[in-house]
Amino acid sequence: MTDVLKFGGTSVGSAERILDVARLVRTRGGDPCLVVVSAMAGVTDFLVGLRNSSKDKERAATESKLDELEDRHRATLDGLVLSEGEARSCAVAIDEEMRRCRELSLGISLLEEISPRTSDALLAIGELICSRLVAAALRASGGESVWIDPREILATNASYGAALADEKETAVRVALRVAPHLAAGRTVVTGGFVGAAPDGSTTTLGRGGSDYSAALFGAALHDVGRAVGRIEIWTDVDGILTADPRIVPAARLVPEVSYPEAAELAFFGAKVLHPATIRPAVARGIPVAVRNSFRPECPGTVVRQDAPGNGVRAVAMRRGVTALFVGSPRMLLAHGYAAKVFSVFEKHGVPVDVIATSEVSISITVDEKASLEGVVRDLSEFAEVSLLPHLAVISVVGKGLRSTAGVAVRVFGAVGDVNVVLISQGASDTNVTFVVDGNDAPEALRRLHREFFE
Ligand code: ASP
Ligand code: MG
16 A cells, blocks of 8 residues: 655654654554655745746845745755765755756846746755755665655646646656655656646646646556555645634544535635645545644544545635625516626626525625726626625535534524524535624634534
């Protein structure tokens, strides 16, 4: 059974942390893993800054950024206290990547232009360096491990900045370049976020793309017939919680969630992981665990296609919402009325959120940052429109909620005297969603949490 372990930036943010990762991988036992590594914490942001200052011809700032980046990686390398040979080959790798970094920066300055292709070549450098350091630290800790350039295995299209994986080709390469090492008992280390276009040029999957890399590699191993145990996303939080602990101090860890529940919670701002990125793994039945590298004793949250158990899994809220009440002056909603209303939102590119309808009106919530002027103007041509700002959407997330008798009764019983502005007729069975005044939302959330979890 191969596990894929992905370590995010904070998990490899210093020499000490990289040594912790090496220890963690070495001591877990079992079959060798595929380790996918992000850039050190802050490095990708730093490269974005470097790219921009290069374009603006801020030469002094750019030079000092280049030096800082090189110093940080060199200092990290020193902190790993590797053998002489190992340290030398890492130093050569850092030199090479930094030379490339300087060339790209100079090119951007000369052209005063950032092409997406050049941008990707630059942003990839954090992962290319960091993954080499992790591989070296693993070897120093006594493990047999090899580093593989992610561009040799992750095949993508040429959509620089947000490349899409070619899953078939990636599987072919993983079979050729990764599987034999794993079979021979060697841990394989590679960089996340980075791939290669058909012409071999460097691509990136978009910010935060290392989770997607891990899922793609897990999927590729599965597709070429290796048994994949699970994918572990090692980060700096315990996992998915029953509520935001800043609002509900009694929040606790959710051990398992289904994929639709995780997606629902992510939509509500639980920034633990982006469900779309782990889709390739989940779709193949590979569980994805979120783990805290600062607290490896914590079991984390496991996301699967279908998690056991019915009932409420978590409660979530999203503030900063405005409701629009769109009424028909004729007091009855005519045929095609809803389509007409939604086409206005579409025309102005305003995404709609919670929707409720009655015989005489349609209520819609939108993000309060959306510009509503055009929407209101166009709607007013055929409807009566009123706005209610400063609202919050609250969602009770779980499985089989609508089919479980009494959930709604318990939800609204718990909410008690908090005024509910509207209740969604959401299409899924994974949530009961309603809208309250923004000021009432934290209290409503605490009451719900008490009802279902305390
Ligand atoms: N280093 C990249 C970023 O910061 C990718 C990742 O960490 O997932 O966006
Ligand atoms: Mg990162």
